[in-house]
Amino acid sequence: MIFRTAELFAGPGGGAYAAKTAHFLDKNGEKWGFKHVWANEYDSDTVDTYKLNIIGDENANTVFCEDVRKFDLTNHEVLSDIDTLIFGFPCNDYSLVGKQKGLDGNFGPLYSYGVKALKEFQPKFFVAENVGGLSSANEGEAFIQILKEFQQTGYVLTPHFYKFEEYGVPQARHRIIIVGIRNDLAKEGIEFRVPAPTTPNPSQYKTTGEALTTPPIAEDALNHEFTNHNERTLNMLSFIPEGGNAWVEDIPKEFRLNVKGAKLSNIYKRLDRNKPSYTVTGSGGGGTHMYHWSENRALTNRERARIQTFPDDYHFCGGKESVRKQIGMAIPPDGFRHILIAILKTFAREDYEWIEPTKKLQMSALLKESGNEIVSVVKI
Template identity: 55%
Template structure:
């Protein structure tokens, strides 16, 4: 990025009227939340990088080079959260805000849905542990919408733990295409405010973004040649021929698909060889790509490049991802869209500054154990 997220340890004149929040990140990903926090900083407050950690080395390199501006910075820690001593993070400085987009694999609607019994399900507890250790003024936690699918038992467990850690929480199911993001990406996001603070967070009203152009056609227009991560995906002649029979918005299961191009599987996932519609938001960008799960262009018989995927995720063109093409694809798919994150971080800053803004009721409050939210 041309403009890196400001490091909290940089020396510069401070405007005493603007509060600065030092943010730590667990499961940081490549920097979607970091970019969003940087973009949200305004006359009411700003959010600066303090430290971040992720288990993937390429992801850490991407975050460090783009958010901090120094790939070798000590403030981005490459580590397995299950083995990381939080005192190593504490040495990097205190935090006022914590973000953690804990891995969603075991709660996703796609997959075996193992929940707490899976490898990734218990990882949210490391966010709870960080809340208890650092006691930041606020936090932002993100996960997939499928986490609600067990009747709410999982949410009640997670929300109860967040409240027990000392926070009033404001959980909501955000549809990012309603907030200016050119992608149908639906996520559960919880904003928490420490109980001793007289601050009330409110979910931003999506109506203020009703006129935003969130079409894939606009999102993918005029990508500069200098932008990184534009390598094309190799497609076999069979795949190219198959795509020519699929209309914009369609997938591999079109009725008139020639016999030699048909895919014979029991499960007919709608995402297989699915092409975008230029006049609508993209479907959800994921980290997958094999077996016809790339995102496919509406007019050209090809998969999108990683830069095009990054555009749908609202990363700026000068944000350069590190690693090979497959690694970059996964990083982009795991990220929170920066422009979606910006909306939420702006609301946090406005809430702490006492600035009112259009809002709606949080949609997931019914899952908060009422005996604990006080």
């Protein structure tokens, strides 16, 4: 069984690469997997990256570069029927790092285009992804509203708070992922279970040092350009120990940042080679590019891609800052693949190790209401 797959907010292909490499043979020898049908993404460099690595030239016309607000989801002459919809709707307004405007921001309401696609195509299942801050945006009401609209399109939901370092990713990247199974299939006994972590204990986590040195990255690797730091930054970095940031006491006053507070931040923070990295991001100015544990420099984009679990032959298109943004917005393929394989085994009715979903998110999925007024707000 091969599921015909579409994506909205496709990014550079983290989800698509996971789907492309997620497959298994069931006990009868039948192959289960995914097949790309169409995708949409608004940024042209990101679309070029997706095409180059996921589909090649022969299917280039199946990837659309459009603002989702103008993308015609009703055009079935162009958009084929699908079994699966994957969408990581924009997280800008839900991130705990930002102002967390939620549904009141420019990006917060864009989840509704995933709702429109579900209504239009009624795929067998969907997978939606966003940051952990989604559960607390708008005092928790945004998350409940989103779950409610997903349910109303005809799906049984399993939201869960995934810590990707528990799934072999060398990074503390935490995301809410919602798997929806269409109601008629759920009634037939298709019930998704959250796959058990593959590396549940901190002693098992894949470390930054392991990710960046085993094997070593070739000097001529793709997207491996080094940053030319100014002398002041180099001097400041020389005083920051492994795992430390720009507020360590050893930095002389003349090299300190003229910024108050934020002593626990990731600004000019060095990685700890013996731990997973902190979260790879695609935005922010100087000091937010992630810094090597011993060398006085920011990571290259290829090193960031390694932490995001992209293979070294995955070529990101565009200039250096565009590539940085693409890598930061992507979902780590190695972590996401575990979820997709669990979904395949769910439909194949094959056993796999699973855990209970995040209790508080599951409570939110109950959507307690009084008339049209939401009276239950749950946060993680």
